[in-house]
Amino acid sequence: MRYIIIGGSAAGISAVEAIRSIDQTSSIELFSGEGTPFYSRVLLSYYIAGAITKEELHFRPLEFFADNKVNAHLGQRVSQVLPESKSIRMGDGREYPFDRLLIASGSSPKIMEVPGKDKKGVVVMRNIDHAQEIVNRVEEMKTACVLGGGLIGLRTGYALSVRGVKVKIIVKSSHVLSQMLDQESAEMIQGTMRQHGVDIRTGRDAVEIVGKESVEGIILDDGERINCQLVVIGKGVQPNVDFLSSTQIKVNEGIVADETMMTSVPDIYVAGDVAETYDLTTGRTSVNAIWPCAFEQGRVAGLNMAGKKAKYEGSFRMNSLDFYGLPVISMGITRIDGNGFQQFQKKTENTYRKLVLRDGRIVGAILVGQVQKAGILATLLKKRVNVSDIIPLLMSHRLNFAELLPLTQQNRERFNEVEYRELSQRPLASRR
């Protein structure tokens, strides 16, 4: 068997681990457009903040490729996938044949069409070079503007603020993290950030970036000018699918995956930010470009590629952040539009909890302040069990797994993994 993997980040590395758990001998050729392997994108903002060093960005040791007998081609972009001849082609015309291919090419920042976007000091945040460019400028920087209130923009803004840069976040919507949070929870974060000197402008957009060669400021849609030396554009991401043109591989928003993470073409699999999968909360297919999904999908793809049947149940968006000691976790649908939803909210001075249900099942949740039991809610969401009888428990700080044991036993077919079964069996030592 000859495996080829395009992309050496979360999804690609997870697939290598899965393949090698079954098949230790076949060849794996891995191609990555980036020269630096094994760095975690999620941690780039921690690097900017100075919380970790460049070496500490690693999520696997440098010996990983050698240990796993992977032939890695770093800094080499695949320019074409050729399904008919079951091979890939590089920019210089070289071709490599495969029996099974994984596309784990991830995503890239969306471009924002704003005048002045090509000036020096206008950056996006996706890779280690972007982060390094920001770090190099930190010393000479007084003010930075972040355009967009999404997670990546906010993380970058937070990091810069920790470094002592004056940060202004310009958000078109009425609050930050509009994909993740509702107004109440977003205001808690905004409040904390403002207390720490971050300036957040909601309902505003930048119409121009000004300066000669380098950025000197931005102009907002209400005419205000803000002087700054750096502009971070954080307007979301789009899947990297350019090398698939003229193939039959089905692409909507991302590359469409089936339950085994296979694309519409046999023997070609997909995982991570580039994959479009069934979304457990919306019931539609979509791209959920987050690290945990990339790892899970990479494993399912890798197992199937190596001949072990594995099923991907579906994805849902979720995220966790902790700015200035205020932990926040959000998952699924958190702002309801349309009928058929039920929602429950509870707020204290420092905590917030929200549950969104449809047909008695959890489809979304937000936790602020107290987050330890978030994973229980995520699991109930994923397992799609009816929880209408236990809402008070789910909304209470008393929530714990033992209280849910009867529910898992009533839904044995969904909680059939060994770790759940074991909890329903008394230990042998106790039986006489």
Added chain:
Amino acid sequence: MKVIKVDPEKCTQCHTCDLWCGIEIGSEKKELNNAIHEKPQPVPRVYVEGNNFPLHCRHCEVAPCIDACPNGTMRRDPATGLVYVYEPTCIACWMCVMVCPFGIIAPSPSIHVAVKCDRCRNMEYPICVDVCPTKALALEEREEGATWYGYAPKRSY
């Protein structure tokens, strides 16, 4: 893999398990009289839940916390498959907390590390099983055919 099994019928809610876990595993001094004065307060890794159900990390076959961890801090012991937190690299992002099906990973605000049971993987015997006066906890082999997936580095880095 040996895991801790629970017999709720034998649990008398005496909290000996979490007390000793807090001292032996959570504290610096490993001695009750000193441990109770330590700051930050030692955190036990076992929770006596729902009256009589002591709950620990279950070392899932497919562990969502390992998938979610963005830098390989959450990992397995390659010899046993037990899941543990490699504390020096934990950056307190709480992605593992977000996905733990049992809610047993504590996001520690004081030490900025995800805290959870590793089944005393470096000790001869888990302390909680050892001290349980009614034998409500037992260390037993996981059922035959069980396996595990996910990052299991042969060396720390």
